[in-house]
Amino acid sequence: MIAIPLPFVTSLLLSILAVVLFYRREQAAQATFIFIALCAVTSSIVGFRWETDIAVFKVLQPVLASCIPGVAWYCFTKSHRYKKSYFIHCLPPMLVVIGSLTYPFWRPPLDPFLAVLYVAYGIALLKASLSSNGIPEKVRLSDFPNTQKAESYAGIMLIVSAVIDIFVGINFAFYSGANALNIIAIGYCITLPLLAGTVVVVSQSVVQENIEMDSNEESTSRLMVEMKVSYPSVLTEEEMKKIVSKIDLLITEKEVFLDPDLTLDRLARKSGIPAKQISTSINQVYGRNISQVINEYRIERAKQLLISTDKTITQIYFDSGFQTKSNFNREFTRITEQTPSAYRSSQQDGK
Known part of the structure; x- marks a missing residue:
């Protein structure tokens, strides 16, 4: 029997979900489609990164990983009237791109940076979900409990992802990365689908105001x-x-x-x-x-x-x-x- 690495299985499932959202062509699902497609591609890159020794995948993995928390945050802001500062959220991936391309010359601390990035976004989502006055303005009021849970779960998953990165770093430091692939594969298999699920919940609860006002x-x-x-x-x-x-x-x-x-x-x-x-x-x-x-x-x-x-x-x-x-x-x-x-x-x- 052919054994398919977990990252590719995760990528396949996420790709199917992304295709379903794409063909629904709902305005509220556009950002969700982008996020899930990003997760699917990232999971595939993780698989190629650890199954092959091709340098381009080593560069792409941290770059795509740095995009996930920012895009997740953007998906949740679709339900709020936050002032969207796109440049601030684009800055971390830009720094990671620079760090990845110059890695052979000065060894930038990409892994700690990604861990901090995920924790920061995770805390921000948790804070937003726990705010007493933080009811999303564009979400159906009957759906608010579900979107609140989704926002908090997304924050938790981002923090869990950071913890997984820390464990991978420890594994490399003490065991030469002997179990790194298993840790990453299992971690991505759990966190990415759950993150995708939370984003889908929110996108389905957002009301698009296309009606004419009286x-x-x-x-x-x-x-x-x-x-x-x-x-x-x-x-x-x-x-x-x-x-x-x-x-x-x-x-x-x-x-x-x-x-x-x-x-x-x-x-x-x-x-x-x-x-x-x-x-x-x-x-x-x-x-x-x-x-x-x-x-x-x-x-x-x-x-x-x-x-x-x-x-x-x-x-x-x-x-x-x-x-x-x-x-x-x-x-x-x-x-x-x-x-x-x-x-x-x-x-x-x-x-």
């Missing part, structure tokens, strides 16, 4: 500059309560919670209040994030439908503003401590 939304969008003046970066308790009151009114009267693609960005546009101010105010006043608050309104609607109609649970979660049954079940159980079926049965038994 007249009210258009007028509020024109006032975004004025909004920043009206709502200072530091809000008083009274100002936060006013913002929450306005959001509550919008939710109850307009029933915006029924929009399955509702994002913090869209809510900000509809209300005329900056997204950051909404998120901060909801957190401070309710002690919960905007995603949880919106989902609570949706669950209340679902409870009403479970009691008053004979609709299927699938139809009910769609009619309540959810897109997936898993999100619906998770939030329903969180709020009621019952499954939807159990809740319906308990209400029928109580009549």
Whole structure:
């Protein structure tokens, strides 16, 4: 039986996923396709680097590896309104290219540099995922728990990759690299697919705003500059309560919670209040994030439908503003401590 090295197996699986994303031709998946293709090529280069003695692969491996954390970060910024400083993220790969090309002359510390780079990006992603006001503005509010986990897992995987590089360095220092190939192969086989998975989760949760705005939304969008003046970066308790009151009114009267693609960005546009101010105010006043608050309104609607109609649970979660049954079940159980079926049965038994 032919034995295929693990890096090539990983590359093949990632390539299949990249092809699927390419043919879907979704705008949100473009960056994801690039990232997964990069991971697939990197995994192949790792295989060639350790299975052959061709010099070009020794140069390409650190260069491609240095691109992975920056591209991963970019994929996650698609869900946020971060100011994208592309040059800063291009700088590490440029330095690695210079270091790789001049390696025979002065032996630059590429491995420690890559380890530090991965740790830095990993910490940045973890910090973003753990931020109390860090709800991605462009992600469906019902998908926020999943994207938050994906962002934190991506950060962890980058840090794990750095640890793997450290182990490889130790192996070379004390054992002449006897086990380096196995460490790298297993490490890439675990971290790259998991990283790719986290990026896919986020890309599927990002809402592309291609719809035309109604007249009210258009007028509020024109006032975004004025909004920043009206709502200072530091809000008083009274100002936060006013913002929450306005959001509550919008939710109850307009029933915006029924929009399955509702994002913090869209809510900000509809209300005329900056997204950051909404998120901060909801957190401070309710002690919960905007995603949880919106989902609570949706669950209340679902409870009403479970009691008053004979609709299927699938139809009910769609009619309540959810897109997936898993999100619906998770939030329903969180709020009621019952499954939807159990809740319906308990209400029928109580009549």
